[in-house]
Amino acid sequence: MRYAAGPGKPLRFSRGLPYNVNQVIKMRLLIVEDELDLAEALAAFLEKHQYIVDTVHDGRSGYDYASSGNYDAVILDIMLPQMDGIEVLKLLRAKGIATPVMMLTAKGEKEDRIKGFDTGADDYLPKPFDPDELLARVRAMLRRGGGYTPNVIAFGDLALDCREGILRCGNRSERLSGREFQVMELFMRAPRAIVSAERIMERIWGWESDAEINVVWVHISNLRKKLAVVGSSVVIRVSRGLGYSLEEGK
Numbered sequence: 001m002r003y004a005a006g007p008g009k010p011l012r013f014s015r016g017l018p019y020n021v022n023q024v025i026k027m028r029l030l031i032v033e034d035e036l037d038l039a040e041a042l043a044a045f046l047e048k049h050q051y052i053v054d055t056v057h058d059g060r061s062g063y064d065y066a067s068s069g070n071y072d073a074v075i076l077d078i079m080l081p082q083m084d085g086i087e088v089l090k091l092l093r094a095k096g097i098a099t100p101v102m103m104l105t106a107k108g109e110k111e112d113r114i115k116g117f118d119t120g121a122d123d124y125l126p127k128p129f130d131p132d133e134l135l136a137r138v139r140a141m142l143r144r145g146g147g148y149t150p151n152v153i154a155f156g157d158l159a160l161d162c163r164e165g166i167l168r169c170g171n172r173s174e175r176l177s178g179r180e181f182q183v184m185e186l187f188m189r190a191p192r193a194i195v196s197a198e199r200i201m202e203r204i205w206g207w208e209s210d211a212e213i214n215v216v217w218v219h220i221s222n223l224r225k226k227l228a229v230v231g232s233s234v235v236i237r238v239s240r241g242l243g244y245s246l247e248e249g250k
Helices: 036-048 059-066 085-094 110-119 131-144 178-188 197-205 214-230
Strands: 028-032 052-056 073-077 101-105 123-126 152-155 158-161 166-169 172-175 234-239 243-248
Touching: 028 036, 028 059, 036 052, 036 131, 052 059, 059 073, 059 085, 073 085, 073 131, 085 101, 085 110, 101 131, 123 131, 152 178, 158 178, 166 214, 172 214, 178 197, 178 214, 178 243, 197 214, 197 243, 214 234
Parallel strands: 028 052, 028 073, 073 101, 101 123
Antiparallel strands: 152 158, 158 166, 166 172, 234 243
């Protein structure tokens, strides 16, 4: 089992090496579960099936890690110390985090399922459950991708219209190209989280792409210019050796 080392840690390849399209990309999952034995068993089971798994055991930590934007899916218990799973999910969706979330709980009542789905859950699995069913549901959820997609994502004085692909600040707006929109959406869904160039490459172009890593730098440069055109105080900041993050300028 692999415990999370800290929120906001970017998933990245060897520093300074060119992007390797033959490198195997594993999906990264977060388990938020306060039953330690269950969390350990689930992590071991999912790692056996070639997933990278981090585990945390309370709602506050679950929110901190999930809001980093570095996970492909989250398995979230409802009954948690410090903050329950419904509140964690509510805060994530309010922040614009669209990571698929499966609610995992001993509660099987219809009211709890409805509340979870209304808050933005992608799936719901009551305990006890068969591990193979959980695996099948995780795979299906990952195939669907982020199920919760607000029409407008806001951060600072900036708004991204997801339907039109338009970046807005006050009365000014700039239309983004397809790839520019995807990169900006990645930043807007996890503001302040550091995302490596390799992670952006993997998420937007895919590991089978023939594109080189400098295509990420070009799109970052283009987005910075468009942020300046609309007059936003939001900036794309570089952390040398780590990656990029969306920050509110001073």
